[in-house]
Amino acid sequence: MSSFDFEEQRIKQEITRSDAKRVLLQMPQGLKPQATRIAKIVEDYGAVPIISSDPCYGACDIAETDAASLGVDLIVHFGHARIIKEEKTPTLYVEAYANIQIETAVTQALPLLAAYRNIGLATSIQHLKTIDIAKQILTEAGKVVFIGNMGQMDYAGQVIGCNYSNATAINRQVDAFLFVGGGMFHAIGIALGTSKPTIVADPYDNRAYSITNEALRIIKQRYAGIQEAQNAKSVGILVGLKPGQKHFDQALKVKKLAEMTGRAAYLLAGREITPDALMEFPNIDAYVNTACPRISLDAPAKFQKPILTVNEFMVVCGEVSWLDMLKKGLFEN
């Protein structure tokens, strides 16, 4: 059995309700091993299942052009809550809540939170149903718990790779953050967005740890990237082609700013922005990324040239100071 809830009954109901004949299944990498099992369920219910094999990192990346091209009448998108306002193809979101206990990991986090009284609590969509359990453990340990809700996400306390508004919303009230979930990715986003001590309670490993040092390391890397980009004579402005990552007007503004500050500027549109893809442009000295802001943020060493967020490029152009940008956030609008 999978440790995530694939909500097979809800999928069946939606196929029946919508009378879907062709269903596209789209999942992030961690869930894909279950794709064949879900495909069989869809098929048993009378629809033709097609599994999307391309990488998928978020609900910004609904495969709607692929669905249109394949004559699909229902997309089932797993692992992310909806962020696009209107999809071209009817889309069912299966958030894939984790069937996993968080108590041990959260309890392990308590010693790391000993110095702090007011705790901001945040989590990824997979663990939202257990956020009250985490809150209770913290409260019983004498903490005052804050769960932010800026209204940009579907759920209070929810964070996604590119949006930490539910953490920044409560930043002034809290001394530290606790993120409940697997891996460092989201917790780093909280630490970068809030500059507060941030602890991870990882229920998959049943352990807790601080990512504050990791966040500091990244901030140093970002500063070095900005310094390097100061000397860039030509700038590539990355335009995302995934439906929720396309900010063409912003890219045009960045291009204008680059040119006003004496740089040659080129628009580059791509679906997957990879080190290999960018290696093909030896004349470009630095990139500004208007697509997914997390690209290159966690692993800039994989890329040969600096890839800045739009906010970071404002520092390069002297529009804002490094410290003011840090306060605003490396990639928040």
Add this chain to the structure above:
Amino acid sequence: MSSFDFEEQRIKQEITRSDAKRVLLQMPQGLKPQATRIAKIVEDYGAVPIISSDPCYGACDIAETDAASLGVDLIVHFGHARIIKEEKTPTLYVEAYANIQIETAVTQALPLLAAYRNIGLATSIQHLKTIDIAKQILTEAGKVVFIGNMGQMDYAGQVIGCNYSNATAINRQVDAFLFVGGGMFHAIGIALGTSKPTIVADPYDNRAYSITNEALRIIKQRYAGIQEAQNAKSVGILVGLKPGQKHFDQALKVKKLAEMTGRAAYLLAGREITPDALMEFPNIDAYVNTACPRISLDAPAKFQKPILTVNEFMVVCGEVSWLDMLKKGLFEN
């Protein structure tokens, strides 16, 4: 100066003629270093240039959905001749003929062709303008030269990664093939499609060599892949999402055949079919590829599971014998 003709004048004329406001430039990897130079030319002519940064391997992969999404009114596609019958966005093909002498390489090929009298001549689009020079050198050396034209390509003697009909058309008349162009990719396609000795005259390295042994090595690998796939309990059928690589009806037929021979079968749709993307499906034992037939053919070791062409899967299912399939071709229809 680049060693390829980017036909800047023709691009300018097309922008003026079509009054294009936004132009998408799409190039294969070898040409992309020139993209910024061409972008400047487009911009000087009053249109907004956007460079596609995604990989591009052929004219099967016209970026028409990207163009629509970006509001582009002209695609300039470099390095390949047209193969799609009707594009959704007006598309100018700049074949990128090579500005390079072929005489030395072709002369170097003569000793390797000493044992053969009737020579089939083939080349990639980049060198088509010099095919008469190659023919003359061969003729003066006492050879009888054949240049095939099955009418599937724009030009006689032209081959592309997935279509060697201009070689197979003359296969009965010739003792060996000479391919003029860089790299082994096209020449291997000729050798696999014709089973004739095949010599490369590479004008970039000014040298000639036989790829017959390489083709034999690949055929052995393909046979091993077919043997391994015989034991597959579940099969993934790859559906290409690039406009010229989508053969959904064929994929449905392959699925039916797989199921009739007792296998579980799953449709997987993807844009880029990579080892990483396919690693996500541990329950699938072998793949059948209805997208670009060259994927995995030259480097199967990069993939953990066999990826068969449709023709190879017919051997697995007992629909055709290995030898008859080899005669028909590993991937020709």
